[in-house]
Amino acid sequence: MDMVDLPNASSPSHLSWNGVRRGSRKAPLEWVLERCIFLVSLSAIVLVFLIFAFVLRESLPVFLGRVDSTVAQRVIPADQMDTLSSADLAKYLDLSEREFSEMDRDTLRLMMEVKGESAAEAPLDKDAGVNTASWRYLLLPHQWTGYEKPSYIWQPVSEIHKYNVVPLFIGSLKTTLVALLFSIPLALGAALYVSQLAPPRVREWLKPAIEMLAGIPSVVLGFFALIVMASVLQNLVGAESRLNAFVAGIALGLAIIPVLFSIAEDALTSVPRSYTQAALALGASQWQAAWQVVLPAALPGVFAAVLLGFGRAIGETMIVLMASGNASILSWNLLDSTRTITATIAAELAEAVFGGHHYRILFMLGTLLFAVTFFTNLLGELIIHRLNRRLEGKA
Amino acid sequence: MTSRFLILFTFGIALLSALSSTRAGAITAKGSDTLVILAQKWAEVYMRKNPSTTIQVTGGGSGTGFAALQNRTTDLCNASRPIKSKEVLACIRVFKAKPTEYRVCLDGLSVYVSEKNPVANLTMDQLKQIFTGKFDNWKQVGGPDKPIVLYSRENSSGTYEFFKEHVLGGSDFAARAQTMPGTAAVVQAIARDPYGIGYGGAAYAEGIRALKISKDSQSAPVEPTQENVANGTYPIWRYLYIYVNPALDRGEIAAYLQWIRGEEGQELVKDVGYFPVPKDLRN
Numbered sequence: 001m002d003m004v005d006l007p008n009a010s011s012p013s014h015l016s017w018n019g020v021r022r023g024s025r026k027a028p029l030e031w032v033l034e035r036c037i038f039l040v041s042l043s044a045i046v047l048v049f050l051i052f053a054f055v056l057r058e059s060l061p062v063f064l065g066r067v068d069s070t071v072a073q074r075v076i077p078a079d080q081m082d083t084l085s086s087a088d089l090a091k092y093l094d095l096s097e098r099e100f101s102e103m104d105r106d107t108l109r110l111m112m113e114v115k116g117e118s119a120a121e122a123p124l125d126k127d128a129g130v131n132t133a134s135w136r137y138l139l140l141p142h143q144w145t146g147y148e149k150p151s152y153i154w155q156p157v158s159e160i161h162k163y164n165v166v167p168l169f170i171g172s173l174k175t176t177l178v179a180l181l182f183s184i185p186l187a188l189g190a191a192l193y194v195s196q197l198a199p200p201r202v203r204e205w206l207k208p209a210i211e212m213l214a215g216i217p218s219v220v221l222g223f224f225a226l227i228v229m230a231s232v233l234q235n236l237v238g239a240e241s242r243l244n245a246f247v248a249g250i251a252l253g254l255a256i257i258p259v260l261f262s263i264a265e266d267a268l269t270s271v272p273r274s275y276t277q278a279a280l281a282l283g284a285s286q287w288q289a290a291w292q293v294v295l296p297a298a299l300p301g302v303f304a305a306v307l308l309g310f311g312r313a314i315g316e317t318m319i320v321l322m323a324s325g326n327a328s329i330l331s332w333n334l335l336d337s338t339r340t341i342t343a344t345i346a347a348e349l350a351e352a353v354f355g356g357h358h359y360r361i362l363f364m365l366g367t368l369l370f371a372v373t374f375f376t377n378l379l380g381e382l383i384i385h386r387l388n389r390r391l392e393g394k395a
Numbered sequence: 396m397t398s399r400f401l402i403l404f405t406f407g408i409a410l411l412s413a414l415s416s417t418r419a420g421a422i423t424a425k426g427s428d429t430l431v432i433l434a435q436k437w438a439e440v441y442m443r444k445n446p447s448t449t450i451q452v453t454g455g456g457s458g459t460g461f462a463a464l465q466n467r468t469t470d471l472c473n474a475s476r477p478i479k480s481k482e483v484l485a486c487i488r489v490f491k492a493k494p495t496e497y498r499v500c501l502d503g504l505s506v507y508v509s510e511k512n513p514v515a516n517l518t519m520d521q522l523k524q525i526f527t528g529k530f531d532n533w534k535q536v537g538g539p540d541k542p543i544v545l546y547s548r549e550n551s552s553g554t555y556e557f558f559k560e561h562v563l564g565g566s567d568f569a570a571r572a573q574t575m576p577g578t579a580a581v582v583q584a585i586a587r588d589p590y591g592i593g594y595g596g597a598a599y600a601e602g603i604r605a606l607k608i609s610k611d612s613q614s615a616p617v618e619p620t621q622e623n624v625a626n627g628t629y630p631i632w633r634y635l636y637i638y639v640n641p642a643l644d645r646g647e648i649a650a651y652l653q654w655i656r657g658e659e660g661q662e663l664v665k666d667v668g669y670f671p672v673p674k675d676l677r678n
Binding site for chain 1: 457559
């Protein structure tokens, strides 16, 4: 019977001076495959970048203060069309030079008439002349007609478009905080138990079981929260509104437990065994070694887990859309319904006029969200990287 | 022999693909989620009668439909609200003409409360006070001393805009109104909430009741039945629309639109809980 040889192993040309085989030339197929995989991974990075560039491009006019959501508009009656120069007319109708040159007279007249009609529909309100998409109205309270005191109002579909984003930010933070407060103790406790205290046989099934939570689609979790958890929690806490920040936060917490758990568990496991052994040798109990030696050593990793969990929770959409009640109230009360940034984008973008101010402001919210999650995730990854280097004794 | 067969075969394939590509002038309809079920029903029945026509229906919302109309990615736009002047301008820019509007059915909006709620009828003004947040307790409209829990629709829905304009007179909904993704969700929530109130299209569920609505304190409260909506005595109703680029409104598309507004199409409207447009108003 022949010995099964490794390819090229017998060829002396691939042996270097001390007989170690190195630098063997790749088969052409391998080379092509490798290049393909490289291209695919490169395109993934490029794609992320392109998506961000697109979102930023759509929202840039808001950041630059170039979006105008003023309701009252200057109207030029269609009869006076001839008094305008063609450049003025193009500007009034918001047409580019090329578009303008393609229009015939009747079309231009029709556009002027429609524009006049739209201005006539505009309400006579003290705020009709206000550009509600400017930063002052996006962030500060204002006393709108029909309101008793200056307030933070998100009512984008209204006679006067009210775009105050503060209630949405507070809504997102509120649900995310509940989710973190609920999931950190559970996930950390589980991670500490699984990595340090559990007997190997328990660990074998407990770890995959917790990580399996990540496999539950968020829409299913949201549905569960909407139908079951909301009723149970209402009976327990007696909240006036069945769907509220608390319910959404708990459901969100369930969604991020696997994220927190697996990163924290990784960090705890990567603490060298010698730490525990030294502690045990000095007479510490297993619990003392885990709690007072391993956990502090892995603390940066645990912090990174919290950061990544935060990024996941604040960006999660389906659960909050279904279970938070989506009322844009400015309140820190956890038992009030709440509206998050993600749910707002998901619910409103489909009907926003493309390229309009509502559309741009939703994209602006998306950009801010992207920035927040990007930097928390980046920070988390950096901390994990540094921790690993330190535990390996490189830094 | 084989080569002749092969030539015939390729020829046949070419002919088939040519035929299918002429047939691939399928009609596409996109827009309002309120209309999507009805539009699918129309398409289904029409395609059964005219096997040479293919109709594809998708939802996404009225705004999405209008955007698709002006990008020419759809032929028909289903809408649960009239087109806005900004969208008309965008359309003129591309088609050099206003899009044609067709009213395709009537939709009565019901106001729902829990079956356990003793309040049976409200006036339009009371509804306005309740949904704008001026009234926040059921005792202000003759009910028990319990806070009113408001359920509204997402502001992307045509139903939301309609209710806001016609019932609230353009004022904002109270900020504490919870927004739900659909009529079914509103009804679900009210069934579980004895002091909730919400609005939506025709819906059936255990544990909820549609209120009788009166125009003002003098007139009699009216139930949202088909008869009352069709003869205009029930005060909260709206048209649903289809918009089309006038340049495309000929041939197959015109025939389809004609059929929808005809006797047969209007008869189907009732199957999905809407109401036919009265004959004299079918433009």
